[in-house]
Amino acid sequence: xxxxPENYLILSNRSATxxxxxxxxxxxxxxxxxxxxxxxxxxAWGRLAGALHxxxxxxxxxxxxxxxxxxxxNEVYVKMIAEIKQKFNEMKSKLVNESLPAEMKDSQMxxxxxxxxxxxxxxxxxxxxxxxxxxxxxVLSMQSNPIEALKDQEVMNIMxxxxxxxxxx
Amino acid sequence: MDKKEQANNxxxxxxxxxxxxxxxxxxxxxxxxxxxxx
Numbered sequence: 001x002x003x004x005p006e007n008y009l010i011l012s013n014r015s016a017t018x019x020x021x022x023x024x025x026x027x028x029x030x031x032x033x034x035x036x037x038x039x040x041x042x043x044a045w046g047r048l049a050g051a052l053h054x055x056x057x058x059x060x061x062x063x064x065x066x067x068x069x070x071x072x073x074n075e076v077y078v079k080m081i082a083e084i085k086q087k088f089n090e091m092k093s094k095l096v097n098e099s100l101p102a103e104m105k106d107s108q109m110x111x112x113x114x115x116x117x118x119x120x121x122x123x124x125x126x127x128x129x130x131x132x133x134x135x136x137x138x139v140l141s142m143q144s145n146p147i148e149a150l151k152d153q154e155v156m157n158i159m160x161x162x163x164x165x166x167x168x169x
Numbered sequence: 170m171d172k173k174e175q176a177n178n179x180x181x182x183x184x185x186x187x188x189x190x191x192x193x194x195x196x197x198x199x200x201x202x203x204x205x206x207x
Contacts, residue, residue, distance in 0.1 A: 007195075007196055010173070010176075010192050010195050010196055011196075013176065013177065013180065013188075013192055014188075014189060014192040014193070014196075016180070017180055017185050017188045017189050017192065018189065020180075020183075020185050021185050021186070021189070
């Protein structure tokens with residue numbers, strides 16, 4: 001179906017149908033083909049965003065919703081963008097309130113982390129990383145052995161990004 | 170009623186499996202024609 005440029009409407013409709021059936025992988029494949037056939041069509045990006053959203057890939061969904069809204073402003077996209085940003089805020093609260101140990105939350109280090117988390121709400125890549133349990137345990141290990149934790153390139157990169165956010169606040 | 174309209178009606182009626190089948194049939198028919206014309 002992807003060979004015929006006229007089929008973008010069919011691909012878009014089938015993608016929407018897959019989304020209804022919660023078959024997000026199939027929806028994503030159709031939507032991606034649709035964006036290739038009709039890159040200037042907002043709805044194609046909206047379908048892509050819907051599929052990514054369904055898969056829980058919030059950062060990529062946010063990019064696609066923004067692209068859709070840029071091409072064809074629509075209150076549905078605006079609502080979805082707000083919903084994802086709200087989701088990031090909830091993730092942030094959860095991280096600060098539940099993931100950090102009490103002694104860390106009550107300490108100056110906890111305050112520092114809380115303010116760092118404020119800087120990542122608009123940085124979905126970091127947010128996604130911080131909600132990954134494996135990465136969280138690496139961050140938490142900083143308490144007992146900060147030097148060792150910072151030797152990890154992944155931790156170091158995220159810390160640098162967060163520090164950059166602090167500087168520009 | 171053409172196939173496209175039928176598929177869209179299935180979607181509106183929330184008959185999603187039927188809608189998928191019909192959209193896929195349209196795609197296959199269209200590809201055959203496209204390959205023939207090419």
